[in-house]
Amino acid sequence: MSSESSGVKGKRCLLLTNYFYPETFRGNDVAFEMVKRGYEVTVITCIPNYPQGRFYDGYGMWRRRREVVNGVNVIRVPVIPRGNGRAIRMVLNYVSSLFFTFIYTLSIVLRKKFDFIFVQELSPAFIGIPAVLAKKIQHIPIYFWLLDVWPESLAAGGITNKYIIGIVDKIMRRIYRNCHKIFIAAPGVRSLLQQRGVRNDCIEDLPNWGEDALQGDEVSEDQLPPLPDGFRIMFAGNLGEAQNLENVMRVAERLKDDKRIQWIFIGDGRKKKWVQQFVQSREMEDTVHLYKRYPIEYMSAFFKKADIMLLSLCNNNAFNVTLPAKLQAYMLNAKPVLVMANGEAQSVVREARCGYGANADSIDKMVRLVLSISRVPKQELEQKGRNGYHYYQRHFRRDKCMNDLFGTIENYKKKGAKK
Structure with a gap:
């Protein structure tokens, strides 16, 4: 050598x-x-x-x-x-x-x-x-x-x-x-x-x-695309097989007649085309909206426009013991979290008192949960977000x-x- x-x-x-x-x-x-x-x-x-x-x-x-x-x-x-x-x-x-x-x-x-x-x-x-x-x-x-x-x-x-x-x-x-x-x-x-x-x-x-860029204020609101009015449930990140998008879409389909509830997906990935086809075939364009992948510097500005952030994972031994990095990103930005996953992710959200959760395959429960959350006072959601931020500071x-x-x-x- x-x-x-x-x-x-x-x-x-x-x-x-x-x-x-x-x-x-x-x-x-x-x-x-x-x-x-x-x-x-x-x-x-x-x-x-x-x-x-x-x-x-x-x-x-x-x-x-x-x-x-x-x-x-x-x-x-x-x-x-x-x-x-x-x-x-x-x-x-x-x-x-x-x-x-x-x-x-x-x-x-x-x-x-x-x-x-x-x-x-x-x-x-x-x-x-x-x-x-x-x-x-x-x-x-x-x-x-x-x-x-x-x-x-x-x-x-x-x-x-x-x-x-x-x-x-x-x-x-x-x-x-x-x-x-x-x-x-x-x-x-x-x-x-x-x-x-x-x-x-x-x-x-x-x-x-959470990455440093997630807290930046370099991107102003007028640099974002127009977002729908209503109760905004936002997902940001990879749209792949692991993200349990089939079950998420079934929940969104059950709620498509409630125009108050708006689902916003920001990102790219192997499953994005499937989601687009599902939305079109079920005529869900009024309540489900897909946006392109944006640089990480934009995420903080997007998060500020959301009422609650979505974290979803398939029911699998590997995913049940993992903690997706997007959870820390959501916490760092003091956003409440809606979890549709089993295991570790739901446990941390429960321990931090920073959101709400249903199991990965619990479509009925998730439908009820979304309806309930969409009506809670804004102050409750803000408190959940603050709880997550404080938990992040202690652990992540x-x-x-x-x-x-x-x-x-x-x-x-x-x-x-x-x-």
Whole structure:
């Protein structure tokens, strides 16, 4: 291995993730914070194409494959874009991202010395495989931020073949065994990891947090598209298979004759076309409104126009133990939350006293709940929003999460231990 190296010894990080800026995931914050704290960070990631399924403007197979973003050295590997999200395109996307990330990781760890590896794990979870390769070559620890639980998430996406699920489960167990620490975004994930043989002392909490841009006032009201009058239930984010949109639409259909209740969806994703077709076929255009994906800087302005924010997830073992990042975004903006999901999300909203909830498949209850909420005094909704904001400050504040993360990394360095 070449002795090529720079930066402060002990602070040279190889960060592996399938998604990085300009894609909006919390791994961006981790990388940028590392630079602020004196770390040298090299990111290996894919050409940005999430969630719209095509390369972002200015990026491509021969464009901006290497760049420096806020002091972070970014290497973008070739990848087949997700496209329209159909199965064959997703498989090609997953396979190409794994193959090229593996090749590029091998190339760089043979030339450059690192002190540790940080993995932001989102689907596809196989991003952990090149991390294990880097660990074996350089004998350095892996810090693995588990944000999408496989193989449970595969089953939620319709892959139920026991042979495939079994293979993926074995791969994930092997990845976990090679991690020095596994960070989890919700407490419920701990039991799933323990069932896979992960020791409790290898698991640390690292929840999502709201991004700084979510609190900005750069976007004025007149920069937003016209929104319908009425009681506004707003969903912001990815419109995918996980978001339980079929049941949400059934609720909206049951309430379509009540023109006071307006459903607003802001974002993009694999399921958006289905939602559009459903709305048109049921003649729901008066009460269900879909808007394009807007930059994150617009979200605070949109949130201010909503009466309550919607968080929905399918009933699945993986989703029931996860805590979607949009919940923290809603809380940070002091908005009340309407949950149509099981497990962790509903538990946190109940504990924080910041909203209302029904189970993922409880369509009748959700219909009654929406009707009831649409008539509650505005002051009650505002109080729920304030409750959520205070809960966020106690549990999900960005600086708290960062200090916890870097405390764990620094503690390992001080001990001088080797995994």
